[in-house]
Amino acid sequence: MAVSGRTLKRILIPLAAVPVILMLAYGFTRDPRMIPSPLVGKPAPAFKLKLFDGKTFDMARAHGKVVVVNFFASWCLTCIDEAPRLEEAWNRYKDRGVVFVGIDYQDTDAAGKAYVKQYHKTYMTGRDADSSIALDYGVYGVPETFFVSREGIITHKQIGEIQMNALVQNLDQLLGD
Amino acid sequence: MRRRPLVFLLLVGIVFLWAAGSTAAPSNPALEGQVQQIARQLRCPVCQNLSVLDSPSGMAAEMRTTIREMLQQGKTPAQIKAFFVSKYGEWVLLAPPEKGLNLVVWFLPFVAGGLGLLGVLWVLGRWVRRSKSERASGPVDPTYLARVQKEVSEFDSIDRRVESEEDSSPEAARLRSLNGEKASLYEAIQELEFDFQAGKLSAADYGDLRRYYEERAARILQEIDHTPKKAPAASRRSAKTKSKRAPAQPARAAAASGAPQGAKMRTSYLLVGGAALLGFGLALGIVLTRTVQPRTEGGAITGGFLTGTPQSQNLTPGEPGPLVPALKDSGSGPISPQVLSGMLDAARKSISDGQYGQAISAYEAILKRDPKNTEAITYMGYIAALAGHADVAVQAYDKALKLDPKYAAALYYKGVTLEQQKQDHRGAIKAWEKFLKVIPTGEDAVRVRGWIAQAKQKASGSKKKP
Numbered sequence: 001m002a003v004s005g006r007t008l009k010r011i012l013i014p015l016a017a018v019p020v021i022l023m024l025a026y027g028f029t030r031d032p033r034m035i036p037s038p039l040v041g042k043p044a045p046a047f048k049l050k051l052f053d054g055k056t057f058d059m060a061r062a063h064g065k066v067v068v069v070n071f072f073a074s075w076c077l078t079c080i081d082e083a084p085r086l087e088e089a090w091n092r093y094k095d096r097g098v099v100f101v102g103i104d105y106q107d108t109d110a111a112g113k114a115y116v117k118q119y120h121k122t123y124m125t126g127r128d129a130d131s132s133i134a135l136d137y138g139v140y141g142v143p144e145t146f147f148v149s150r151e152g153i154i155t156h157k158q159i160g161e162i163q164m165n166a167l168v169q170n171l172d173q174l175l176g177d
Numbered sequence: 178m179r180r181r182p183l184v185f186l187l188l189v190g191i192v193f194l195w196a197a198g199s200t201a202a203p204s205n206p207a208l209e210g211q212v213q214q215i216a217r218q219l220r221c222p223v224c225q226n227l228s229v230l231d232s233p234s235g236m237a238a239e240m241r242t243t244i245r246e247m248l249q250q251g252k253t254p255a256q257i258k259a260f261f262v263s264k265y266g267e268w269v270l271l272a273p274p275e276k277g278l279n280l281v282v283w284f285l286p287f288v289a290g291g292l293g294l295l296g297v298l299w300v301l302g303r304w305v306r307r308s309k310s311e312r313a314s315g316p317v318d319p320t321y322l323a324r325v326q327k328e329v330s331e332f333d334s335i336d337r338r339v340e341s342e343e344d345s346s347p348e349a350a351r352l353r354s355l356n357g358e359k360a361s362l363y364e365a366i367q368e369l370e371f372d373f374q375a376g377k378l379s380a381a382d383y384g385d386l387r388r389y390y391e392e393r394a395a396r397i398l399q400e401i402d403h404t405p406k407k408a409p410a411a412s413r414r415s416a417k418t419k420s421k422r423a424p425a426q427p428a429r430a431a432a433a434s435g436a437p438q439g440a441k442m443r444t445s446y447l448l449v450g451g452a453a454l455l456g457f458g459l460a461l462g463i464v465l466t467r468t469v470q471p472r473t474e475g476g477a478i479t480g481g482f483l484t485g486t487p488q489s490q491n492l493t494p495g496e497p498g499p500l501v502p503a504l505k506d507s508g509s510g511p512i513s514p515q516v517l518s519g520m521l522d523a524a525r526k527s528i529s530d531g532q533y534g535q536a537i538s539a540y541e542a543i544l545k546r547d548p549k550n551t552e553a554i555t556y557m558g559y560i561a562a563l564a565g566h567a568d569v570a571v572q573a574y575d576k577a578l579k580l581d582p583k584y585a586a587a588l589y590y591k592g593v594t595l596e597q598q599k600q601d602h603r604g605a606i607k608a609w610e611k612f613l614k615v616i617p618t619g620e621d622a623v624r625v626r627g628w629i630a631q632a633k634q635k636a637s638g639s640k641k642k643p
Contacts, residue, residue, distance in 0.1 A: 006350060038266045077523055077539050084516065106235045118519050131239035138264035139236075140222045 037138055037157045044069070044148040045136040049103060051126040052113050057101055066098045066174045067148040068167075071134060073107045074115035076142045078161045083119040086145075089167040090123045096175055097150075103128050105142050149174050212245050215254050219261055220271050228271055321395035325363075329394075332363040348405050355401050362394040517543065521552060533560050551577040555587040562590065567598035588612035589621065596628065602636035 039045075044067070049057045059067070070086055072079040090100045100123035104112035112127045128134055137146060145158040147170045156170050213230055219240065221232035229237045229244075240261070247257045261269045273279040366387060373383040524539035537560060540553040547553070558573025574591035577584050588611050596605035609625045609632075616622050 035266060035268045038263060075523075075535075077520070077535065077542060080516070080520055080523065081542065084513075118515070130242075131236060132243070134236070135239060135243060135264065138222070138266075140265075 035140075037154075039138055039146075039154050040157055042154060043152050044146065044154050045133075047133045047136060049101065049124075049126040049128070049133065051124050052104075052109075052116055055124075057124050057126065059101075062099050062148075063152050064097075064150050066150055066171065067146075068098065068100045068171070069103065069137070069146040069148065070100065070162075071103050071105045071128075071137070071139050071142050071144045072115075073105050073142045074111040075107065079143045080119065082143055082161045083121065085162065085164045085167060087119070087121060087123070089164065089171065093171055093175075094123070098171060098175070100124065102126075103133055105134050105139065106131060147171070147174060208245065208248060211248055211254070212241055215244050215248075215257055216241050218258065218271055220269050222265060222269065317392045317395045318399060321398045322391060324398060325391050325394045328398075329363050329366050329391075332360075332367065352401065352404055355397050355404065359394055359397045359401070362390050362397070366390045366394070517547065517550075524553070524556065528556065528560070533563065536560060549580050551581045551584045551587065554580070555584065555590065558587075558594075559590050562594045562598065565598075567594050570594045571599070582611075583615045585612055585615045585621075588615065589625065592625070592628070596632055602632040606632050606636070 044059065046058075046060045048059070051057055068086075068089075072083075086100065086102070090098075094100070102116070102121060102123060102125035104115070104125065104127040107115075107127060109127055112125070115121075116125045137144075140159060143161060145162045145167075146154055147156040147158075149155050155174060158166060216230035216237075217228050219229040221227045221229050221234060221237040221240070223234050223236045224232045227237075229240045244257055247260065252260075258270065267273060273282055275283050369378070369383060369386055369390065372378050373380075378386075520539055520543050524536050524543065527533070527536035527539060537557065540557050540560075543550050543553040544557075554573050554577040558570040558577070561573060562570035571591060571594055574587045574594070577587040578591070581587075588608050592605040592608035592612065595601040595608060606629050609629050612625055613622055613629075616625075
């Protein structure tokens with residue numbers, strides 16, 4: 001059957017809108033806040049952190065252990081929300097070859113120490129005075145939590161508040177449970 | 178109290194001026210120029226689409242320092258940008274690199290602009306050709322002009338609906354287009370007539386416009402007559418039988434002969450269009466109802482359904498996921514008095530620092546866990562009052578006082594809001610007097626007594642006025 005130019009026009013004009021609608025529909029399936037980190041799957045950057053108790057934590061020497069690196073700040077309310085969960089997870093996993101490090105970001109020494117005391121943090125904590133560790137880890141804001149395997153590879157980055165099930169799931173996976 | 182935001186703004190201004198002043202006098206202008214050039218191309222990770230150069234955040238300052246240090250170490254701008262990309266991904270670049278799929282972003286606007294320009298040129302060319310052909314065809318044949326005037330008086334706009342599309346030859350298509358144009362012009366003349374009769378047009382305008390439309394219609398009639406007609410046999414037969422009845426309307430007769438087929442096709446178009454619209458509406462309705470929901474803290478902007486965010490990552494209170502049978506998530510359940518006191522401290526500090534957005538988030542977080550927290554309710558009201566929403570504020574204070582009629586802060590601020598924002602002196606005096614029963618001594622009590630005295634004066638003053 002021959003198709004007239006007019007009929008063709010009637011079909012083609014609405015058809016031209018289809019790719020635009022599809023593109024918009026695809027756009028709706030994307031979360032603009034979800035920016036994939038290029039660090040996942042790569043070796044965790046090495047750093048030395050001066051801890052609040054005066055000691056120093058060396059990431060390079062944590063090789064062979066599962067490491068949880070949590071960036072927090074005393075002024076961050078979401079960090080207050082997740083603080084008990086991190087402490088609970090630390091108490092549960094500390095005897096299984098897991099290291100927790102809390103890195104105080106964009107904060108003062110006094111406020112960081114007061115926060116650690118107030119929320120009863122017993123794992124290693126220290127202040128990233130020049131934000132160089134935060135930059136190395138591509139931190140967007142606090143809280144952010146990184147899971148590092150025994151081989152020193154970043155396996156997961158949690159942007160924002162971390163829930164207990166995410167902590168357990170990632171740690172069990174890294175411990176091979 | 179009302180001056181607090183002003184003081185905060187002043188302080189922010191001073192800090193900005195200081196920051197601007199400190200960057201305005203670089204020790205090495207060439208190096209600073211390079212730092213600024215690179216910083217301008219990088220996105221500040223903690224801000225909303227500000228460059229590292231423009232952002233006042235501490236993180237951006239650290240990034241500028243890192244850029245400076247890397248330049249001093251002899252790194253090239255490309256290496257520095259690559260370093261930040263390795264940490265944050267290409268997202269950190271304010272302008273996407275010109276390669277791969279990104280090329281679409283760079284070139285699509287030019288392609289779209291070019292196509293738009295071509296479209297405009299084509300339309301303009303058509304107009305020019307048409308007006309030239311109209312001028313070239315010389316004066317209008319008076320016979321056709323007379324025919325137009327006659328047909329306009331008999332024209333019925335319903336005629337437009339009965340065009341056959343059965344014949345797909347170019348001649349038939351041209352005839353259809355001319356008949357459509359003619360009908361539009363007839364309609365325009367009728368509307369012009371109506372407007373003139375209604376007194377909306379001057380006689381001169383009406384005359385000019387009518388002449389213009391009639392001449393155009395006459396030329397079209399002339400063209401219709403000169404276009405070879407190749408109607409199908411059935412149409413020709415039908416036209417013959419009807420030509421005696423309506424000799425002045427050949428187009429109408431010819432069109433009417435193809436009406437059943439044309440009307441059938443139009444009905445099918447309408448049905449298909451209607452079904453498509455209904456389908457689209459249903460799909461949209463289903464998708465929206467499944468995706469649009471109040472956003473949870475930390476939840477995806479577009480909801481879990483579309484983004485595939487697993488529900489287990491955003492547990493609701495008291496619902497530990499299947500992976501944690503032994504541990505209860507402490508996300509939004511009841512919290513210990515220590516944690517609550519810490520959250521309230523942080524919120525109070527946010528208010529005193531003028532960080533009202535942060536304070537609201539804190540109080541919302543507290544109310545999520547403890548909906549009857551009078552302090553949180555009261556200070557949410559206080560922030561609403563600062564934002565100028567006196568009614569909302571008073572409602573919040575009343576809610577807090579319903580829970581605890583002796584809650585001093587709610588009584589205190591209720592009085593302030595009623596007195597200052599609503600000029601309700603009596604209401605303010607009542608609230609403050611209740612406050613004094615709870616807090617009879619101290620600095621606040623002295624202040625409140627002073628305010629009561631002033632409010633009483635104002636109340637008696639306003640009473641004396643007629």
